[in-house]
Amino acid sequence: MSLKTIGVLGIGEMGTAVAKLLHDNGVRVVTTLDGRSAKTKTNAATAGVEDLGSLGEVVKVSDLVLSMLSSKVAQQVAHLVGQTAKDLGVHSMYGEFNAIAPTTVQTIEKDIGDMMDVVDGGIVGGPNNLLAATFYLSGPRAYEVAALSDFGFNTRVLGDVVGQASGMKLCYAGMTKGLSTMALDLLLAAGSLGVDGPVLEQYQRSMSGVLEFINRFVPGNPKRAVRRSEEMPEVATMIDSLGFDGSIHRAAYERMKWLGHLELDTDGFPDAASVAHHIINQKKRK
Amino acid sequence: MSLKTIGVLGIGEMGTAVAKLLHDNGVRVVTTLDGRSAKTKTNAATAGVEDLGSLGEVVKVSDLVLSMLSSKVAQQVAHLVGQTAKDLGVHSMYGEFNAIAPTTVQTIEKDIGDMMDVVDGGIVGGPNNLLAATFYLSGPRAYEVAALSDFGFNTRVLGDVVGQASGMKLCYAGMTKGLSTMALDLLLAAGSLGVDGPVLEQYQRSMSGVLEFINRFVPGNPKRAVRRSEEMPEVATMIDSLGFDGSIHRAAYERMKWLGHLELDTDGFPDAASVAHHIINQKKRK
Numbered sequence: 001m002s003l004k005t006i007g008v009l010g011i012g013e014m015g016t017a018v019a020k021l022l023h024d025n026g027v028r029v030v031t032t033l034d035g036r037s038a039k040t041k042t043n044a045a046t047a048g049v050e051d052l053g054s055l056g057e058v059v060k061v062s063d064l065v066l067s068m069l070s071s072k073v074a075q076q077v078a079h080l081v082g083q084t085a086k087d088l089g090v091h092s093m094y095g096e097f098n099a100i101a102p103t104t105v106q107t108i109e110k111d112i113g114d115m116m117d118v119v120d121g122g123i124v125g126g127p128n129n130l131l132a133a134t135f136y137l138s139g140p141r142a143y144e145v146a147a148l149s150d151f152g153f154n155t156r157v158l159g160d161v162v163g164q165a166s167g168m169k170l171c172y173a174g175m176t177k178g179l180s181t182m183a184l185d186l187l188l189a190a191g192s193l194g195v196d197g198p199v200l201e202q203y204q205r206s207m208s209g210v211l212e213f214i215n216r217f218v219p220g221n222p223k224r225a226v227r228r229s230e231e232m233p234e235v236a237t238m239i240d241s242l243g244f245d246g247s248i249h250r251a252a253y254e255r256m257k258w259l260g261h262l263e264l265d266t267d268g269f270p271d272a273a274s275v276a277h278h279i280i281n282q283k284k285r286k
Numbered sequence: 287m288s289l290k291t292i293g294v295l296g297i298g299e300m301g302t303a304v305a306k307l308l309h310d311n312g313v314r315v316v317t318t319l320d321g322r323s324a325k326t327k328t329n330a331a332t333a334g335v336e337d338l339g340s341l342g343e344v345v346k347v348s349d350l351v352l353s354m355l356s357s358k359v360a361q362q363v364a365h366l367v368g369q370t371a372k373d374l375g376v377h378s379m380y381g382e383f384n385a386i387a388p389t390t391v392q393t394i395e396k397d398i399g400d401m402m403d404v405v406d407g408g409i410v411g412g413p414n415n416l417l418a419a420t421f422y423l424s425g426p427r428a429y430e431v432a433a434l435s436d437f438g439f440n441t442r443v444l445g446d447v448v449g450q451a452s453g454m455k456l457c458y459a460g461m462t463k464g465l466s467t468m469a470l471d472l473l474l475a476a477g478s479l480g481v482d483g484p485v486l487e488q489y490q491r492s493m494s495g496v497l498e499f500i501n502r503f504v505p506g507n508p509k510r511a512v513r514r515s516e517e518m519p520e521v522a523t524m525i526d527s528l529g530f531d532g533s534i535h536r537a538a539y540e541r542m543k544w545l546g547h548l549e550l551d552t553d554g555f556p557d558a559a560s561v562a563h564h565i566i567n568q569k570k571r572k
Contacts, residue, residue: 102479124488136484158481167479171550173486178472179496182464182534185525186457192528193388193453195444198422202410202458209495212464239471242478243569246545247537248468254533283529 003147007031007062009077010069011044016126018068020103023048023153032058059084059092060256065116066095073229074098075108082112090115095145097121099173101238102163104178107160109139111250119145120162122169138164165236171214174235174249180221180272183214187276196273203242217273222279225260229253287431291316292350295363296355297330303413304354309334311437316344345370345378350431351402357516360384361394368398376401381431383407383421385459387524388449394423394461395448405431406448408455424450453524460521460535463514466507466558467538470545472560473562482559497520504558508565513548515539 005028008019019029034043035050044051059065059081059182067077074096081094094116096105109118119142125133135155137145139162146155157286158164167177190196203211221228232253234245266275287569291314294305300507319327319337327444330337338344345351345367353363360382366387367380380402382391384514388406393545394492395404421441423431425448432441444450476482491495507514 005369052294053303082564092398124492134488156484164479164481167475168481168484171476171479171481171485173494174472174475175469175489176491176497178534182468185530185532186460186464188530189456189460189525189528191454192530193448193450193457195454195457196445198442198444198454199457202420202454203461205497206410206458207461207492207495207499209497210461210499212424213496213547235472239475242475244471244474244478245541246471247540248464248471248534251533251537255531256342258531278498 003150004028004143005030005061005063006048007058007065009039009058009065009067009081010066011036011047011049013127014123016043016047016049017047017070018066019044020047020110021130022148025074027151028061028080030058032062036167037183044255055080055084059090060088062092062093062117064093065069066097066121068097071098071100071234075104075111076101078108078112078213082115085112088207089205090118093117093119093141093145095121096162096166097123099169099234101170101234101243102167103237103268104234105166106163108179108239109220117141118162120165120227122165122167123174124169124172136165137166137231170231170235170238173231175255176217178235178249179210179231180214180217181255181259183210183272184221184276184279185255187218188279191276191280196276200273215271218275219266219269222262222264222266222275223260227258229256230258232256287546289347289349289430289436290314291347293317293344293351294335295344295351295353295367297322297326298354299413300409301352301354301417302329302333302474303334304352305330305438307416308434308437310526313437315345318344319488333427340364341370342374342528345376346374348378349504350381350405351377352383352407354383357384357386357520360386361390361397363399364394368401368519371398371401379392379403379405381405381407381426383409383461385455385520386452386529387456387544388453388506389523389527390520391452392449402456403427404448407431408450408451408453408458410455410458422451422454422528424448456517456521456524458515463518464521464535464538466494466500466503467541467545469496469506469558470504470562470565471541473559474503474565477559477566482562486559497562504561505552507542508545508548508550508561511542515542515546518532518542 023029030050071269105120115152121137138158149155190199203277236249239246316336316338328552345471355547391406405425424444435441476485522535525532
């Protein structure tokens with residue numbers, strides 16, 4: 001089956017970027033925007049997405065339905081799509097592209113796999129530079145979705161097991177988000193004690209690559225903390241379900257939520273230490 | 287006051303290395319080995335340390351008493367030294383060189399500060415390469431202890447506040463140990479899912495410096511997990527006491543203890559992923 005019509009559920013930042021690249025490459029992109037905001041409707045139209053008005057229509061015409069929503073609603077939406085496909089007697093592919101634990105994708109496969117062939121997807125990279133992102137894929141029909149590469153996407157099939165692509169994504173996200181969250185806590189301590197200078201020098205001397213990453217990643221964290229935190233419980237769930245213990249990532253999730261509640265915008269700050277100082281100063285003022 | 291005689295409490299790996307360097311540079315190094323093992327007594331003798339037989343004798347003759355024991359007994363030993371100094375009417379310097387939270391060093395200062403001037407010390411570096419280590423110091427008399435540089439030590443005074451040097455040390459140790467523990471959990475997941483190849487490639491592409499550090503640090507972790515874990519609750523205590531939240535490091539502590547209980551020796555393993563695979567295989571066998 002070729003990918004002539006693709007349904008995109010979730011016209012957020014990533015959904016819009018993906019839809020636009022598909023549309024620009026000749027794919028018919030459809031969705032349903034029932035009850036969505038005017039802004040979302042404008043975004044969809046700009047990206048060339050047709051609003052078919054109902055999930056039934058989207059499922060009926062799509063060769064592939066991509067779910068790119070929030071981790072929180074992934075199971076619920078998949079169930080709804082599966083039911084819709086059953087009611088319509090449609091059998092096509094469901095790309096589960098949310099950042100969720102492998103076991104959650106496997107649960108979805110069990111739930112809807114009789115109607116929709118689930119392809120597990122994990123996107124590493126952001127919507128602002130989609131051509132540099134990698135779309136990891138796994139599952140028995142992953143190779144069919146890998147044909148997205150015809151439309152400019154970097155795709156990579158990891159295997160035929162649903163869960164591998166989402167696991168790959170979470171092992172990456174867990175590192176970027178866990179490390180940056182842990183580092184910020186340490187820099188909050190170092191800054192409070194007035195020793196962040198020597199601490200940073202010591203990081204530079206003994207682990208310069210780590211410091212470089214922290215300085216690159218931490219400034220963008222506060223503004224995106226709520227969204228970026230969403231996948232952290234999924235990372236913990238993944239590690240737990242494999243017989244280990246994801247406690248560090250559960251703790252990092254709580255810290256990321258805390259960061260989000262500060263409602264700070266530190267985009268453009270030069271490094272992690274300046275973000276830490278900003279937070280310390282905010283705290284003093286209160 | 288010059289440092290002619292130095293008492294070293296704790297003839298472990300680091301204590302022995304420090305004592306030997308001092309002795310080799312003409313310092314009289316004393317300790318008390320009452321009730322210690324024959325091995326420790328041999329180590330002390332080899333390093334040129336005089337066993338004076340009692341804490342009283344050590345406190346009486348030392349210009350500086352260095353505490354380099356385990357974090358767990360730091361407060362107790364300091365209290366004993368303070369009491370001994372009081373009984374003897376001796377007033378000298380106490381170098382608190384254990385890896386403990388700044389607030390704990392400050393508690394020690396309050397406890398014994400009327401008899402012993404506390405100098406806060408934090409050692410970054412290992413006993414095997416002592417000349418490359420840095421001895422961070424803080425407190426009103428830190429500059430006097432900085433004279434250790436006369437004997438080949440790299441010393442650096444951070445300020446006159448007791449707590450700064452230990453804080454510096456913990457902000458460094460928290461990063462090395464926290465990051466390596468977190469990374470191992472993620473690689474245990476990646477290896478279990480059969481996607482550690484792509485995960486490592488993605489780390490290499492997006493955060494090569496982090497991967498390099500992990501590969502350097504993780505192989506030595508299992509064997510040293512019990513000892514390395516000791517300072518992790520101190521890191522958490524430090525962050526908490528400054529008004530933030532050290533939960534990530536508390537979680538990392540539990541994971542490090544778990545690693546220690548596996549009783550593995552992965553020294554010489556080429557990278558973090560091979561350590562993860564070793565653990566996964568051990569688990570399968572059980």
